[in-house]
Amino acid sequence: MLSRRALIASGVVGAAALPALAERFADLALPGGPSARPLGPIFPQKGEMIVQRVHPPLLETPFDVFDTGVITPNDRFFVRWSGGVMPTSIEAKAHRLTVRGAVKQPVALTLDEVAGAGETIEVMAVNQCAGNGRGLQEPRVGGAQWAHGAMGNARWRGVRLRDVLDKARVSSNAKRVRLAGLDTPMIDGAPQFIKSLPIDVARRDDVIVAWGMNGDMLPLLNGYPLRLIVPGWFATYWVKMLSDIEILDTDVDDSYFMAKTYRMPAIPVAPGDKDFPTVPISSMPPRSWITSHAQGARVARGRPIELRGIAMGGDAGVARVEVLAGGKAIPATLGRDEGTLGFRRWTLSLPPIARELVIGARCTNANGVTQPDVQAWNPSGYARNVVERIMLVPA
Amino acid sequence: MKWALPILLLAVTACDQSPAVTFTDVSITLPEDKGAFPDRPGRQAMIANCAGCHSPSMILTQPRLSEEHWKSTIKKMREVYKAPINPADEPDILAYLTSGEAAAQ
Known part of the structure; x- marks a missing residue:
């Protein structure tokens, strides 16, 4: 019903x-x-x-x-998909993943060679666009006007990126790993959508080159045949249709989508400010949402309110979720940990209310980072993680 | 980055075995974009200069933004993304982008 x-x-x-x-x-x-x-x-x-x-x-x-x-x-x-041309067909036998740059032996791997590069593992992790919730930030800014739905949680299946890198015998002076997919700029001369990770992140135990998603193959629109999975980091690094890996021997990547955009102010800024220092967007902060009730939801008088929601810890697990209501922070019950950097279910039975009540969910992660009540504005609308509130109305 | 090793170990589940994965050819057809720029002054300039690379909705879903913002967006489209925006059309484009409600249909 x-x-x-x-x-x-x-x-x-x-x-x-x-x-x-x-x-x-x-x-x-x-x-x-x-x-x-x-x-x-x-x-x-x-x-x-x-x-x-x-x-x-x-x-x-x-x-x-x-x-x-x-x-x-x-x-x-x-x-x-960024502003380029995305392929609409993949010929599996023809696809290659090249590993080149600061390596001893450049390679061009077939999909079967990638899948055989190491142990097949499964990682649950939240994939979230850096601009998720941009449309909710005030004052408003330009860009994709997302509400909360530029995120998702899946079980990703693949091999560790480091096992793929080792096929090319990466040089000891490697500093960054730069990734490219099959999408190309719309117009010649425009920058290609390439991103890079520090080598220590690239070699992490849970950073994988995935082909599987929730027990099936990746949908093409989500990056089939191969997508990089970087748990805890924003989706801009999760390069789709992965086809090229370049090992850099320098800490500085001056490519457009690292050096000019997908960057956060390094200091507090106000609308209109210019020429402030910035840093690349990277790992995610904790977030949580009430999913059982929407803004303005009517609830029965005299009955407890069964709240339900999801939380994510960002780059660490969820330590706790509280529901902020009437000046109190009420601990919610966490659901089973199905994957530390994935979504976590939470529930709470809230006492009956006699008048309108504004409530919000607040997550604290295992690193002790808590969602803020008020979040600093930023000019690209990135990394929203303010406490999201709704009003309940007794009916 | 403050990475706690135990968390990482929990996050990764080694599969019992490595069943062979079969990669198949995949081909999709993207749907046609039936969205259009609402008719108001400057529409022809929008069609000629903007709609070639992206859907009108990219513009029509934007909040009310300043003329300065739109000028810098045109500059970025031209200089970074190499969009061949006709300088003569720029006043019409700006007029369209800053007129009425961005999403007025």
């Missing part, structure tokens, strides 16, 4: 007052708008998604999906 509440929670609203191009729309409730997004067209290997942009695809996961479990199904997993 689809209740009114579920309808609101899913962000699905009537199309009457909204643009008349698709039959169904989501209302993302972005401050100042525009908030209506079509739930179509449907993309290959995907179910119903919030279509932020058809070309190149920007598909957001409808928020109600996050209430269904800690795993985000492949066909509801968000999709974000």
